[in-house]
Amino acid sequence: MAATNTAPVLAAVDETDASLRALDWAADEAVRRRRPLRIHHVFDWPMRHSDPRGLPGFNQDEYALRVIDPAERRARERAPGLAVTAxxxxxxVAPRLLLEAARADLVVVGSRGLSSVGAAALGSVGQELAASARCPVVVVPDRDPKPPTGRIVVGVDGSAPARAAAAWAFAAAEERGAAVRAVAVHGRVSHGPWSPLDLPAALRLGPADEAAAREEAGRLLSESVAGERERHPGVAVEEVVAAGHAAQLLVDEAENADLLVVGSRGRGGFAGMLLGSVSRTVLSHAASPVAVLHAADV
Known part of the structure; x- marks a missing residue:
């Protein structure tokens, strides 16, 4: 893991309200983690390989300062005493933020904005950061914060990224005085982002196979969190095994959570493939902030 004890929480900001919601979350998290907060803005000039300094009536430094100066004031007002730089x-945008992320403890972005093609369901930069950053990435939804529930949900499937997610979720719960709801999902479903839950009869598991799949999911779940229970004995834990589509079930769980934590087990050379279908879907649809972990992040 690249982070050191003084590595900051990095908040990526632009001119959108979504990034300000993410900034608020990042400031609160920096206080909880006793880390400095670093605010960073990347100005993506459309003619990206030329410098707009000579454009009449436009000054890129003044434009950037109109973004980061209010963001810095907002963070200082929200968390007096927090060390803040901007x-x-x-x-x-993405390559620059990935360089900054290499020196960060955590990266926080909004679920909209930070995209050269406008506000998509998940900005392309947010997706690339979640897929490729060398530290955990939290994507904050573009909606008003909900009242705290005191619950962190983590998806567990026995994989190395899911174990990293469980370790991070337990540590985050201990910092907050929250409980962990660890969820394992089983069942034969398509891996598409919103695939039908009702499979053809020929593809459905029979009662015996369904029971075996549930038992195996429960075993993997218990094994995955056993070590974290020992390391964090003060954290209350609820283990849940459910059948269905992993992404939709986790999105549903996020409705009653302060944070959803998932591991990314994607593969390939593109951000979407690196991120994995479940992680990509929950990032776009979850009502709570979503933390994405890779196996090397803890």
């Missing part, structure tokens, strides 16, 4: 660069 900076900006001109260039390609």
């Amino acid at each position: 900076n900006f660069h001109v260039g390609d």
Whole structure:
């Protein structure tokens, strides 16, 4: 893991309200983690390989300062005493933020914005950060915060990324005085982002196979959280085994959670493939902030 004890919580900001919601979450998290907060804005000039300094009536430094100065004031007002720095660069947004993330403890972005093609369901930069950053990434939804529930949900499937997610979720719960709801999902379903839950009869598991799948999911769940229970004895834990589509069930669980934590087990050379279908879907649809962990993140 690249982070050190002084590595900051990195908040990526732009001119959108979504990034300000993410900034608020990042400031609160920096206080909880006793980390400094670093605010960063990347100005992505449409003619990305040229410098707009010579454009009449436009000054890129003044434009960037109109983004980061209010963001810095907002963070200082929200968390008096928190060490806050703010900076900006001109260039390609995702590569620049990935460089900044290499020196961060955690990256926080909004679920909209930070995209050169406008506000998509999940900004393309947010997706790339979640797929490729060398530290955990939290994506904060573009909606008003909900009242705290005192619950963190983590998806567990026995994989290395899911074990990393469980370790991070338990540590986060201990910091907050929250409970962990660990969820394992079983069943034969398509891996598409919103696939039908009702499979053809020929593909459905019979009662015996269904019971075996549930038992195996429960075993993997218990094994995955056993070590974390020992390391965090003060954290209340609820283990849940459910049948269905993993992404939809986790999105449903996020409705009553302060945070949803998932591991990314995607593969391939593109951000979407690196992120994995379940992680990609919950990032776009969950009502709570979503933390994405890779196996090397803890």
